[in-house]
Amino acid sequence: MNPTIQKISEQVDSLRHEMVAFLAHLVQHSSLPGKEQAAQHFYAEKLKALGCAPEILTSNREELEAHPAFCDDLVPFDNRLNVVGRWTATGNKSGKRDAPRTLILNGHMDVVPTGREDLWSASPWSGEVKEGKLYGRGSCDMKAGLTANVFAVQALQALGFRPSADVLLESVIGEESGGVGTLTTIVKGFKADAAIITEPTCLHACPVQSGALTFRIKVPGRAIHACMKPQGVSAIEKFYLVQQAIQELDRRRHVQYKNHLYEDAHNIAPISIGTIHGGDWPSTVPDEVIVEGRLGVLPGEKMDDARRAMSAAVARAVAVDPFLKGHPPKIEWFEGQFESGQTPVTEPIVTSVQQCHAEVLGRATVLQGVTYGSDLRLFTNHGQVPAILYGPGNIAQAHTVDEWVDLREVFSAAKVLAYIITQWCGGEFV
Ligand SMILES: [Zn+2]
Numbered sequence: 001m002n003p004t005i006q007k008i009s010e011q012v013d014s015l016r017h018e019m020v021a022f023l024a025h026l027v028q029h030s031s032l033p034g035k036e037q038a039a040q041h042f043y044a045e046k047l048k049a050l051g052c053a054p055e056i057l058t059s060n061r062e063e064l065e066a067h068p069a070f071c072d073d074l075v076p077f078d079n080r081l082n083v084v085g086r087w088t089a090t091g092n093k094s095g096k097r098d099a100p101r102t103l104i105l106n107g108h109m110d111v112v113p114t115g116r117e118d119l120w121s122a123s124p125w126s127g128e129v130k131e132g133k134l135y136g137r138g139s140c141d142m143k144a145g146l147t148a149n150v151f152a153v154q155a156l157q158a159l160g161f162r163p164s165a166d167v168l169l170e171s172v173i174g175e176e177s178g179g180v181g182t183l184t185t186i187v188k189g190f191k192a193d194a195a196i197i198t199e200p201t202c203l204h205a206c207p208v209q210s211g212a213l214t215f216r217i218k219v220p221g222r223a224i225h226a227c228m229k230p231q232g233v234s235a236i237e238k239f240y241l242v243q244q245a246i247q248e249l250d251r252r253r254h255v256q257y258k259n260h261l262y263e264d265a266h267n268i269a270p271i272s273i274g275t276i277h278g279g280d281w282p283s284t285v286p287d288e289v290i291v292e293g294r295l296g297v298l299p300g301e302k303m304d305d306a307r308r309a310m311s312a313a314v315a316r317a318v319a320v321d322p323f324l325k326g327h328p329p330k331i332e333w334f335e336g337q338f339e340s341g342q343t344p345v346t347e348p349i350v351t352s353v354q355q356c357h358a359e360v361l362g363r364a365t366v367l368q369g370v371t372y373g374s375d376l377r378l379f380t381n382h383g384q385v386p387a388i389l390y391g392p393g394n395i396a397q398a399h400t401v402d403e404w405v406d407l408r409e410v411f412s413a414a415k416v417l418a419y420i421i422t423q424w425c426g427g428e429f430v
Helices: 003-014 016-028 037-049 139-158 180-187 226-231 235-256 303-319 322-326 348-361 376-382 407-424
Strands: 055-058 081-087 103-108 133-135 161-163 167-172 195-197 205-209 211-220 271-278 288-297 330-338 367-370 387-389 404-406 427-429
Touching: 003 016, 003 139, 003 348, 003 407, 016 037, 016 133, 016 139, 016 407, 037 081, 037 139, 037 167, 055 180, 081 180, 103 139, 103 180, 103 407, 133 139, 133 407, 139 161, 139 167, 139 404, 139 407, 161 407, 167 180, 180 376, 195 348, 195 376, 205 348, 205 376, 211 235, 211 303, 235 271, 235 288, 235 303, 235 322, 288 303, 303 322, 303 330, 348 387, 348 407, 376 387, 404 407
Parallel strands: 103 167, 103 195, 195 387, 205 367
Antiparallel strands: 055 081, 081 167, 133 404, 161 427, 205 387, 211 288, 211 330, 271 288
16 A cells, blocks of 8 residues: 555544544534534634634625625524634645645535434434444534544644645535535635535545525416306416426426436436415415425526526416416525536546545545535635535435434545645645
């Protein structure tokens, strides 16, 4: 084995207990949206101990709201804290084959609500370890990633490594609700030659993400007593026409779009209706149906183009129905409006993650796109920073009851990340 990998691997293994304890502590801080402060201070203390001079960045509405990627997540802008630490380059910068490159390791501290706590086998904030898994809300999504980021640095420091370019450690808030935290770091000017976001990808290398737009459609009808139905118009029946048009749009978009990074060609940026409300009385013909849902944005597609595709699909339903022609449904776009994002697979950070993964773990990683939104789009579209998702844990565990993460993956992630730092940033062991 390559001697650098050998010593990184042994060093991370010797830190296992400390890593598990740190991850458990992070989970025990119930960092729900707007309540991340204690967890962020805990994280900042750790960065301070590593000599990474953490800065606390407050997210302010005034600074963000004019930004095109700003999404108001309705969490009060009150003490919303992000942490950025910097492991400053002190290594040799000359005589290297590649110029030293700076690197951001990014993760989010916010977690989604627990749902009914009585469904959990133990407290969602236990951080309990059983058979190699650590349990609790946020364990997988994504305090495991935040832990791997920090311990990659700690392991290298213990080995006397000095990077030739800065490594930034970012712990942000607001990712689950639209990315206010990472946007704050971008607006405040934090940049690097690449960013790795250690979201739970099962250590797959994911440089592409779909986007998502939240919509509401109001379909009209005309109310009348059910016994007079032919003289009214059922909004539920009219909605059915609209729904068919949307389903057809979803099918067609996936037939026309090709992206080999997605495993399932029919599920890249799906359209899903999440709520439906219509009618108010069993024997009244309903006069309105209101549905809300999510329209996926294909990687590379502009948000306006996706919105236009939806409007055109609804217009097709309208065109074949005399009542709808005179009473067209209204489409509203509200809350989350998230772009897709992508880093070309030829970018050095993508190949570097793949190579380092293969060298450290002895097997190739999977290169793939993800169907969910993440902060990747903020780096690629607004920070001009090539970014990739790569981290421990399985997205299938995220947001679940009894969420857990496999600790072996957390250790593996720390090893690969440490090795990436040595290769990407350059540096020397002294
Ligand atoms: Zn996440």
